[in-house]
Amino acid sequence: MSAGRRGGLADEIVAYVRGRILAGDMKPGEKVDQDAIAEALDVSRSPIREALVILGQEGLLDVTPRRGAFVASITREDVIDHYELFGLVSGRVAALAAERLSDSEISELRLIHERFEAATGEDHSKLNNEFHRLINTAASRRTRWLLRHLERSIPAGFYAFTPGWTEQAHTGHDEIIDAITRRDADGARRAMEEHLHAAGVAAADALTERGFWQDAS
Amino acid sequence: MSAGRRGGLADEIVAYVRGRILAGDMKPGEKVDQDAIAEALDVSRSPIREALVILGQEGLLDVTPRRGAFVASITREDVIDHYELFGLVSGRVAALAAERLSDSEISELRLIHERFEAATGEDHSKLNNEFHRLINTAASRRTRWLLRHLERSIPAGFYAFTPGWTEQAHTGHDEIIDAITRRDADGARRAMEEHLHAAGVAAADALTERGFWQDAS
DNA sequence: GTTTTGAATTTTGTATACAATATGTAATTC
DNA sequence: GAATTACATATTGTATACAAAATTCAAAAC
Numbered sequence: 001m002s003a004g005r006r007g008g009l010a011d012e013i014v015a016y017v018r019g020r021i022l023a024g025d026m027k028p029g030e031k032v033d034q035d036a037i038a039e040a041l042d043v044s045r046s047p048i049r050e051a052l053v054i055l056g057q058e059g060l061l062d063v064t065p066r067r068g069a070f071v072a073s074i075t076r077e078d079v080i081d082h083y084e085l086f087g088l089v090s091g092r093v094a095a096l097a098a099e100r101l102s103d104s105e106i107s108e109l110r111l112i113h114e115r116f117e118a119a120t121g122e123d124h125s126k127l128n129n130e131f132h133r134l135i136n137t138a139a140s141r142r143t144r145w146l147l148r149h150l151e152r153s154i155p156a157g158f159y160a161f162t163p164g165w166t167e168q169a170h171t172g173h174d175e176i177i178d179a180i181t182r183r184d185a186d187g188a189r190r191a192m193e194e195h196l197h198a199a200g201v202a203a204a205d206a207l208t209e210r211g212f213w214q215d216a217s
Numbered sequence: 218m219s220a221g222r223r224g225g226l227a228d229e230i231v232a233y234v235r236g237r238i239l240a241g242d243m244k245p246g247e248k249v250d251q252d253a254i255a256e257a258l259d260v261s262r263s264p265i266r267e268a269l270v271i272l273g274q275e276g277l278l279d280v281t282p283r284r285g286a287f288v289a290s291i292t293r294e295d296v297i298d299h300y301e302l303f304g305l306v307s308g309r310v311a312a313l314a315a316e317r318l319s320d321s322e323i324s325e326l327r328l329i330h331e332r333f334e335a336a337t338g339e340d341h342s343k344l345n346n347e348f349h350r351l352i353n354t355a356a357s358r359r360t361r362w363l364l365r366h367l368e369r370s371i372p373a374g375f376y377a378f379t380p381g382w383t384e385q386a387h388t389g390h391d392e393i394i395d396a397i398t399r400r401d402a403d404g405a406r407r408a409m410e411e412h413l414h415a416a417g418v419a420a421a422d423a424l425t426e427r428g429f430w431q432d433a434s
Numbered sequence: 435g436t437t438t439t440g441a442a443t444t445t446t447g448t449a450t451a452c453a454a455t456a457t458g459t460a461a462t463t464c
Numbered sequence: 465g466a467a468t469t470a471c472a473t474a475t476t477g478t479a480t481a482c483a484a485a486a487t488t489c490a491a492a493a494c
Contacts, residue, residue: 049267078358085306149274
């Protein structure tokens with residue numbers, strides 16, 4: 001950890017380990033060696049242990065008291081299901097948004113949506129975040145808290161926006177906006193649930209691409 | 218931490234701090250002093266820091282990089298909302314249970330329910346857990362994972378079964394069982410959502426009783 | 435040949451030590 | 465007198481040290 005970091009090393013280590021797992025670099029069931037990370041990143045085990053605790057809470061690691069941390073054995077079903085749950089909560093929020101968002105907020109949403117359509121590469125992820133974040137302003141504090149957790153937990157909101165998925169996402173956003181504009185709460189819920197289900201499939205496919213799931217050694 | 222503990226001190230510290238917060242002993246906004254806990258429990262700061270990370274993830278503490286951990290300012294609305302979300306997920310599981318539980322499992326559920334009715338004091342919490350756990354067998358692995366988190370997070374599943382709440386819980390369970398027996402998925406969902414909403418109100422009231430929310434100093 | 439047992443080694447968990455930042459207090463300035 | 469600055473203190477974050485448990489591997493027993 002070369003840069004003159006002054007605090008919050010654990011967060012960087014979390015990002016590092018999560019990245020390696022999601023990249024398919026560390027396989028499910030594999031042991032996470034604290035000393036190995038310590039050497040790789042040139043840090044002590046203190047912040048590493050805190051990072052492993054966080055990843056354990058997120059569900060990416062199984063942490064057993066005296067045995068250590070292991071990469072969780074996540075199945076395709078887990079990922080699909082995770083997004084389904086994400087959709088359950090997001091759907092409720094979308095329904096609220098259809099009722100509570102002001103007209104000007106809806107205009108802003110549409111603007112973000114149009115920029116998404118025109119955008120390229122990296123920007124898609126950023127604009128996607130903006131899109132969902134604006135909708136989520138309709139949710140309670142606690143709901144937003146839960147969404148944040150679901151988002152960073154497991155393989156959510158990480159995968160690259162591949163050409164195919166970008167197109168699909170655009171269609172999904174389109175339907176969501178339409179329903180919200182119509183003030184159709186139930187339609188917004190359904191559209192959001194379907195959108196996130198599709199996102200789950202896309203995420204699972206992306207993980208398959210990366211050689212996630214199991215070790216073919 | 219007198220007993221000859223061999224590993225997993227952090228979990229005990231989590232329980233200790235969470236207990237103190239939920240008991241209204243540590244007030245929202247108050248700083249959590251690592252040294253103070255270290256002295257009180259006679260442990261080093263290493264496991265304490267891991268405990269604070271966990272409690273931060275749970276939402277009971279606000280942890281800021283170089284400033285320390287503070288008791289989160291949880292409002293009554295947060296608690297109500299938390300249970301609402303809990304109900305959203307549990308409701309979906311109840312709907313699944315109405316479709317998927319075998320007849321013998323439903324009989325078992327009814328048995329637990331009858332024991333709950335007859336039970337006294339401490340047993341209510343245990344039987345309540347059994348009741349919900351059996352229903353949750355109908356859920357996917359990931360859903361159970363989320364429920365576990367929602368359950369231990371914030372003030373959920375902690376409060377004492379006061380006479381009034383026990384009665385209310387019994388009524389709620391009754392309706393849930395009826396709907397499941399009728400194989401009425403949507404009815405089970407509604408019954409579960411209502412049950413957990415009532416639980417949220419009960420929890421919020423219990424916290425009020427304990428002098429939670431704010432410091433009247 | 436397989437299983438069991440028992441040290442040697444590795445790795446985790448906790449404690450302590452040290453460095454850097456934040457906090458609190460008092461003196462100084464306007 | 466209020467605000468600001470400089471210094472002293474306290475507290476956090478990270479590194480290192482040490483103790484205990486788990487894993488490994490080889491020798492011995494069956």
